[in-house]
Amino acid sequence: MxxxxxxxxxxxxxxxxxxxxxxxxxxxxxxxxxxxxxxxxxxxxxxxxxxxxxxxxxxxxxxxxxxxLGAMIGHMPASGRPELLPIGTWSARFAEGARASVFTRTGDVIRGTILPRRASGHRYGNAVDKQPTRWDNLELRLDTDDTATVTTGDYVALDPGLEITPNGFINARxxxxxxxxxxxxxxxxxxxxxxxxxxxxxxxxxxxxxxxxxxxxxxxxxxxxxxxxxxxxxxxxxxxxxxxxxxxxxxxxxxxxxxxxxxxxxxxxxxxxxxxxxxxxxxxxxxxxxxxxxxxxxxxxxxxxxxxxxxxxxxxxxxxxxxxxxxxxxxxxxxxxx
Structure with a gap:
């Protein structure tokens, strides 16, 4: 139905x-x-x-x-993992781990994942849990080897992640x-x-x-x-x-x-x-x-x-x-x- x-x-x-x-x-x-x-x-x-x-x-x-809400590409460092600035008022803790799309000025849509700067427990150990919850501690890991089209000012939209349960709960960004x-x-x-x-x-x-x-x-x-x-x-x-x-x-x-x-x-x-x-x-x-x-x-x-x-x-x-x-x-x- x-x-x-x-x-x-x-x-x-x-x-x-x-x-x-x-x-x-x-x-x-x-x-x-x-x-x-x-x-x-x-x-x-x-x-x-x-x-x-x-x-x-x-x-x-x-x-x-x-x-x-959303985000925008800020500084684009040599690492190819850009910083993000929030659009609207929302906490960086809800951005960590999100899948997202970058909408470039050339019309490309590039996928990626928002991660804290210390994202690997095997590399950083307990330091992963001691990171601040701030936007300047996040970066966007892009799913491409060619980041030339990604520039400061590009828009970033996070996946809504919609799930509707049989008993009527609706979860989504x-x-x-x-x-x-x-x-x-x-x-x-x-x-x-x-x-x-x-x-x-x-x-x-x-x-x-x-x-x-x-x-x-x-x-x-x-x-x-x-x-x-x-x-x-x-x-x-x-x-x-x-x-x-x-x-x-x-x-x-x-x-x-x-x-x-x-x-x-x-x-x-x-x-x-x-x-x-x-x-x-x-x-x-x-x-x-x-x-x-x-x-x-x-x-x-x-x-x-x-x-x-x-x-x-x-x-x-x-x-x-x-x-x-x-x-x-x-x-x-x-x-x-x-």
Whole structure:
């Protein structure tokens, strides 16, 4: 039996999209939205915007960023094993041992493995375990004898390593935010297939620089409200729901709009959607740069479950289901007020 949402997630994960190298991902999402009958525009940065006019003039934006973490070739030493610089904020410990692809300026794709500088126990003994967890202690072992085409500034994308277990756990890098995109596309396509019209006019925003901090900063024009769709953090002392959708009340950027969050909670309660409310301590969403840019909008955020965020991430099929249900209810029924 096919699973359209998981099929979409597989397709998204197969497209490398570190910040700065998102054109292929943007093309794929724009094509899906266009086939659903939505009007598409692209920003100068390459972000995607899709518009769906609803029954009211109130315009709500729903944002799901296209870019992921990644790396870039820094110094290229004589050894032929280049240093790496992180794209976005993530720990070097989650890069060690990863298989990766280098996208060169000449169009070649060269495979390799990210290793600590002391990678052989037979050579370095216990010193292997005493190395620092830092990006300047990593190098990329390239699977080629000819490294002439690999230069400073080339992009590096790590393999997602997707595994879906029979009992519904989904393990992969870059679930942030490709699982969110899959949920949003699924909700839009379900609404279109049912022939429904959204209550409010909608702008679906797909920024391409969230992982480096600017996200939807240039995309909030014409909106009354902006709802970010991203990860919710599964970790000790967090209240994010492992099999439901999480409403984010506050993050590092401050509290989200109380009335919008309450309206989203009422949708969950009305439709029996499994949910929780959480506060995220080390987290920003697409809404924060939009408000910093001066946008006069109300903001909210929702998230699907994500364990080990910005590392070896894991979510559940159940959480993606409930996230999609809330998005579909939001599209169909709208928020409280006009």
């Amino acid at each position: 096919t699973d359209p949402l998981l099929d979409t997630l597989r397709e998204l994960l197969a497209i490398p999209s570190p910040t700065g190298m998102t054109d292929d991902m943007a093309d794929m999402v724009a094509d899906r939205l266009s086939r659903a009958g939505l009007a598409i525009t692209r920003s100068n940065r390459g972000a995607v915007r899709a518009r769906w006019d609803g029954q009211s003039s109130r315009r709500i934006g729903i944002s799901a960023h296209l870019d992921t 870059y679930l942030d935010n490709k699982a969110g995109i899959a949920c949003l596309l699924s909700a839009i396509e379900q609404m279109k297939a049912a022939g429904d019209t959204p209550k409010h006019s909608l702008d679906f925003l797909f920024p391409v620089t969230e992982e480096t901090g600017t996200g939807a900063s240039h995309m909030a024009d014409g909106l009354d409200d902006l709802i970010a769709l991203d990860i919710a953090i599964i970790a000790p002392e967090q209240a994010s729901h492992p099999t439901g959708v999480t409403l984010i009340a506050m993050d590092s950027g401050g509290p989200y709009d109380r009335k919008l969050t309450a309206s989203l909670r009422r949708l969950c309660e009305r439709d029996g959607i499994t949910h929780s409310v959480d506060v995220l301590r080390h987290y920003y969403s697409d809404t924060y740069p939009a408000t910093l840019s001066g946008a006069d909008i109300r903001c909210a955020a929702i998230g699907f479950a994500c364990d080990a965020s910005h590392g070896w991430e894991r979510t559940t099929r159940a959480s993606l289901t409930e996230t999609t249900r809330l998005l579909t209810s939001l599209l169909r029924n709208g928020l409280d007020g006009d």
